[in-house]
Amino acid sequence: MKKIVVDAYGGDYAPLEIVEGAILAIKKHKDIKILLCGKKEEIEKILNGRNERIEILEASQVITNDDVPTEAIRHKKDSSLVKAYDILKENEDVIGLVSAGSTGAVLAGAIMKIGRIKGISRPALAPILPTKKDNDVIIIDSGANVDCKPINLLHFALMGSAYYSIIYNCESPRVALLNNGAEEEKGNELAKEAHKLLKDAPINFIGNKEGRDFMSGDIDVMVADGFAGNALLKGSEGAVMAVMSVLKKSIKSHFFSMIGALFMKKTFKEIKARIDILSKHGGSPLLGCKKLVVKNHGSCKRNNILSSIEQTIILYDNKLNEKIEKAITLLNDPESV
Amino acid sequence: MKKIVVDAYGGDYAPLEIVEGAILAIKKHKDIKILLCGKKEEIEKILNGRNERIEILEASQVITNDDVPTEAIRHKKDSSLVKAYDILKENEDVIGLVSAGSTGAVLAGAIMKIGRIKGISRPALAPILPTKKDNDVIIIDSGANVDCKPINLLHFALMGSAYYSIIYNCESPRVALLNNGAEEEKGNELAKEAHKLLKDAPINFIGNKEGRDFMSGDIDVMVADGFAGNALLKGSEGAVMAVMSVLKKSIKSHFFSMIGALFMKKTFKEIKARIDILSKHGGSPLLGCKKLVVKNHGSCKRNNILSSIEQTIILYDNKLNEKIEKAITLLNDPESV
Numbered sequence: 001m002k003k004i005v006v007d008a009y010g011g012d013y014a015p016l017e018i019v020e021g022a023i024l025a026i027k028k029h030k031d032i033k034i035l036l037c038g039k040k041e042e043i044e045k046i047l048n049g050r051n052e053r054i055e056i057l058e059a060s061q062v063i064t065n066d067d068v069p070t071e072a073i074r075h076k077k078d079s080s081l082v083k084a085y086d087i088l089k090e091n092e093d094v095i096g097l098v099s100a101g102s103t104g105a106v107l108a109g110a111i112m113k114i115g116r117i118k119g120i121s122r123p124a125l126a127p128i129l130p131t132k133k134d135n136d137v138i139i140i141d142s143g144a145n146v147d148c149k150p151i152n153l154l155h156f157a158l159m160g161s162a163y164y165s166i167i168y169n170c171e172s173p174r175v176a177l178l179n180n181g182a183e184e185e186k187g188n189e190l191a192k193e194a195h196k197l198l199k200d201a202p203i204n205f206i207g208n209k210e211g212r213d214f215m216s217g218d219i220d221v222m223v224a225d226g227f228a229g230n231a232l233l234k235g236s237e238g239a240v241m242a243v244m245s246v247l248k249k250s251i252k253s254h255f256f257s258m259i260g261a262l263f264m265k266k267t268f269k270e271i272k273a274r275i276d277i278l279s280k281h282g283g284s285p286l287l288g289c290k291k292l293v294v295k296n297h298g299s300c301k302r303n304n305i306l307s308s309i310e311q312t313i314i315l316y317d318n319k320l321n322e323k324i325e326k327a328i329t330l331l332n333d334p335e336s337v
Numbered sequence: 338m339k340k341i342v343v344d345a346y347g348g349d350y351a352p353l354e355i356v357e358g359a360i361l362a363i364k365k366h367k368d369i370k371i372l373l374c375g376k377k378e379e380i381e382k383i384l385n386g387r388n389e390r391i392e393i394l395e396a397s398q399v400i401t402n403d404d405v406p407t408e409a410i411r412h413k414k415d416s417s418l419v420k421a422y423d424i425l426k427e428n429e430d431v432i433g434l435v436s437a438g439s440t441g442a443v444l445a446g447a448i449m450k451i452g453r454i455k456g457i458s459r460p461a462l463a464p465i466l467p468t469k470k471d472n473d474v475i476i477i478d479s480g481a482n483v484d485c486k487p488i489n490l491l492h493f494a495l496m497g498s499a500y501y502s503i504i505y506n507c508e509s510p511r512v513a514l515l516n517n518g519a520e521e522e523k524g525n526e527l528a529k530e531a532h533k534l535l536k537d538a539p540i541n542f543i544g545n546k547e548g549r550d551f552m553s554g555d556i557d558v559m560v561a562d563g564f565a566g567n568a569l570l571k572g573s574e575g576a577v578m579a580v581m582s583v584l585k586k587s588i589k590s591h592f593f594s595m596i597g598a599l600f601m602k603k604t605f606k607e608i609k610a611r612i613d614i615l616s617k618h619g620g621s622p623l624l625g626c627k628k629l630v631v632k633n634h635g636s637c638k639r640n641n642i643l644s645s646i647e648q649t650i651i652l653y654d655n656k657l658n659e660k661i662e663k664a665i666t667l668l669n670d671p672e673s674v
Binding site: 178180212214233234245249257260262263267 | 484528547551561582597611
C-alpha cells in the first residue's frame with residue numbers, strides 16, 4: 001500500500017483543512033495510507049474517529065514563515081515538517097510528502113533531508129496556470145532559486161518537460177525560455193547562455209518567449225530563473241485578480257450591469273473555474289528531489305490538499321523521477337539511450 | 338516656441354498615423370512646433386496642405402527591428418531616427434523627441450547622441466499600467482537594462498519617483514522594490530543589495546513588493562531590473578488580455594451571457610478605457626537622458642502620438658530633468674540642499 005506523509009501543521013488553515021483534505025483522499029483512494037505529522041491530540045479531535053488508513057505521528061513543534069528555513073530544519077527537530085521529511089527519507093513505502101508550510105523550509109528540508117536526483121543541479125518549483133485557450137502552462141522555476149546559472153535553467157527545462165508530459169499526457173511539451181524579446185540574441189547574460197544550452201537539449205524547445213505570451217496557450221513549459229519566474233507568475237496572478245476586481249466594482253456601480261451580470265452567471269462560473277485551476281491540480285511539485293515533494297499554497301483548503309495527494313500518486317505511478325533521471329542521462333551522454 | 342521632433346518612420350503604422358498624430362497635437366497646442374523626420378514627399382502627401390507649424394526634415398532611411406541598434410545609429414546616418422536625434426542634440430529650442438521605432442535603436446540613439454544626465458548610471462523605460470483602484474502604477478526599468486547593478490536600481494527609483502510626482506501631481510510617490518517576498522532579507526543578490534540602497538535614499542520607499550501587488554493600487558513606482566521588470570510588465574499585460582479573451586469566448590458560447598453582455602456595455606466600456614491607459618499617457622519616457630525622449634509602442638496610432646507629444650510638453654514644463662538632477666545631487670551629498 002502506498003503511503004503519503006502529510007505535514008498537518010503547514011498553511012494558514014492548518015491543521016483543520018489539512019486533516020480534512022487527508023480524509024477526502026482516503027475516501028477517494030482505497031489503495032493509499034496517509035501519515036499525518038503534528039500534534040496528535042488536536043489531530044485526533046478533528047479526525048473524530050475517521051481514522052481508517054490514517055496514522056498520526058506526534059510532532060510538537062511548528063515551523064512558521066518567520067523561521068529561517070535552514071535553521072528551522074536543523075533545529076526544530078520535533079516540527080511537523082522535519083518529522084515528515086524524516087519519515088519520507090527512512091521509509092521506502094512512503095512515496096511522497098505534501099506540505100502547505102513555508103516554501104523556504106519545504107525547499108531546505110528537501111535538499112537537506114532528501115537530496116537531489118543525481119545530475120540535477122537545483123530542485124525547482126513548477127506551478128500551473130491557465131491560459132486563454134483550453135490548455136494549461138507551467139512555469140519553472142517560480143521562486144525556489146533566485147540566483148541561477150545557465151545549467152540550472154537547462155535542468156529546469158528537462159524536469160518541466162518530464163512533469164508536463166505526465167500530467168497532461170503529452171509526448172513533447174513545447175518548452176520556451178522567458179526573455180524580453182523573441183530574437184535569439186535577446187536577453188540578459190543568463191538568458192543568452194541558457195538559450196544556447198536549451199537549443200541543443202533533448203526537449204521540444206520553441207525558443208525565447210515574452211511574458212506577454214505566457215498565457216497565450218502556445219507554450220506548455222516556461223523556463224525562467226526563480227526571480228523573473230516569480231515576477232511573471234505573481235504578476236499574472238495579480239493582473240487576473242485586478243481585472244476581476246475592476247469588473248466586480250463596475251458591475252456594482254451600474255444598475256444595468258447588475259442585471260447583465262445575472263444573465264452571465266454561466267460565464268462567470270466558467271471563468272472562476274478556469275482561474276481556480278490550483279484546486280484541480282493541487283500545489284506545485286518540487287521537481288528534482290530523490291522523492292516526491294508537493295508544496296501547497298499557504299492559503300490552501302481541503303480540496304487543494306486532496307489534489308496534492310492525488311498529484312503525488314499520479315507522479316509516482318507515472319515514474320516522474322525515473323523520467324527525469326533518464327533525461328539527464330540522455331543529456332550528458334546522448335549515445336546512452 | 339517649443340519645438341518637438343518626431344520620428345515619422347518609426348512604428349507599424351508609420352508614416353500615416355505618426356503624421357496624423359502630429360497634426361492633432363498642432364491643432365490642440367498653439368504654442369508648439371513639430372519637426373517631422375522622414376521621407377519628405379510621402380509626408381507632404383499625408384499632410385496635404387495641413388502644414389501649419391509643421392516642418393519636414395528629409396531622411397531617406399528607416400531603422401527597423403531587424404537592425405542591430407548600435408550599428409544602425411552609427412551607420413544609418415540618413416535614417417529618420419538618427420536625423421531626429423541630431424536635431425534634438427543640436428537645437429536648444431527642440432525640447433524632446435518622440436519615436437515609435439525599435440526600442441533598442443531609440444535607447445542606443447539616446448545614449449550615443451544625447452547622453453545621460455550627470456550622475457545617472459543608466460537611462461530607463463518607465464511605462465504606466467492601470468491598477469485595480471483608481472490610481473496608476475509605473476514600472477522602472479521595463480526592459481532597457483537587462484543586466485543591472487544595485488546602483489542602477491537606486492537611480493531608477495529616483496527617476497521613477499520624480500517622473501510619477503510630475504504626471505500625477507503627487508508629492509511623495511510610494512516606491513517599492515520588486516521581489517519574491519516582502520521580507521527585507523528576500524530576493525536575489527541584486528535585490529538584496531538594492532534594498533539596502535533604497536532604504537537610505539531620499540524617496541518614499543515602502544519596501545519589497547511581490548509581482549502580485551503590482552496592480553493592487555498600493556504602489557506608485559515599482560523598481561526592478563529590466564529583465565524581471567519586463568517579465569512583470571508583459572506578464573501582467575498578457576494576463577489581462579487572456580482574461581478578456583476568455584470572457585469574450587465564454588459570452589459568445591452562451592445565449593444568456595450574450596444577453597447579459599448587452600446590459601453590461603457600460604462596464605465593458607469602463608474596463609476597456611482602464612486597460613487602454615496608454616492612449617491617455619502616450620508612450621513611455623526614457624528617463625535619465627539629457628533631453629526628453631518618449632518611446633511609443635510599435636503598434637501605436639495617432640492618439641498615442643498626440644499623447645506622447647503632450648507628455649513631452651508636460652515633462653518639459655514641469656522640469657523633469659532638473660528634478661532628477663536635484664535628486665541625484667541630494668543622494669550624493671545630502672547636505673547640499
